[in-house]
Amino acid sequence: MEQPARIYLVGAHSTGKTTLARWIRDNYGIPMISEVARSVLAEMEAQVDSLRADVDLVNRYQAEVFLRQARSEAEAEQRGAFVSDRAFCNLAYAAQHGTLLAEVARDPRLAAYMQGVKQGLVFFVRPHRALLASDGVRERLDWEEVLRIDGMVKFMLEFFGVPYVPVASLAMQERQRCIERVLSLGGLEKATPDTRYLSGLTREAAQSLEQSGPEHSHVISKRVPESAFR
Missing domain, CATH: 3.40.50.300 (P-loop containing nucleotide triphosphate hydrolases)
Structure with missing residues (x-):
């Protein structure tokens, strides 16, 4: 196509x-x-x-x-x-x-x-x-x-x-x-990556969540890729 x-x-x-x-x-x-x-x-x-x-x-x-x-x-x-x-x-x-x-x-x-x-x-x-x-x-x-x-x-x-x-x-x-x-x-792919919403989460914010408790840290480690903090 x-x-x-x-x-x-x-x-x-x-x-x-x-x-x-x-x-x-x-x-x-x-x-x-x-x-x-x-x-x-x-x-x-x-x-x-x-x-x-x-x-x-x-x-x-x-x-x-x-x-x-x-x-x-x-x-x-x-x-x-x-x-x-x-x-x-x-x-x-x-x-x-x-x-x-x-x-x-x-x-x-x-x-x-x-x-x-x-x-x-x-x-x-x-x-x-x-x-x-x-x-x-x-x-x-x-x-x-x-x-x-x-x-x-x-x-x-x-x-x-x-x-x-x-x-x-x-x-x-x-x-x-x-x-x-x-x-x-039809060979058309998105020009905007799907991770654009998480890309605004800074490393400091992620660290703050990790320090708030293990129930938050495992969510961050599993769902937010390292590339999101660049």
Whole structure:
């Protein structure tokens, strides 16, 4: 399996995609593409609530977000690998709130973009009610709408034949383990060692624990390697 140049986290709103993308960035040293939705919204001088009522505004907004996302990924790929927490997800919102999806579907740029996505590594992050929240910029969605967007994202993955890895766990630990295993199979290993949390324990602190009693000293000797005190 080749090392992936593109890593995508796709799914509905409030599924934890950004949190996972940042974890990949921080642990694997892979640049993360900045979200473009906020800047597009600011440039259009529009409010989130207006995207619910003005269909023309929705169409212009979602079209610009998609084109800018594709451009950002193309530029990032020239510099090497990247991780993205957006990809084509905004088109699922366009299908739900706008009328431009038929036009986008006929655009050859969409087919070319999805072909690029197929060459990457795609994690499909599934929703959980416990994660539902609003960030004040993207859609303020209720649970039923999150499920509809999740279904639309799945439809697009299947329609374009994009291979994906489902991430269905709620616990962040299990999500990270899943991603770590898949990336390892792809030849990617963490750039940050797992001992980084213990490395802050100084030799003096360890000696102090040893002096406090044998019940502490055996823990230090067994669990903290000598390299942690360098």
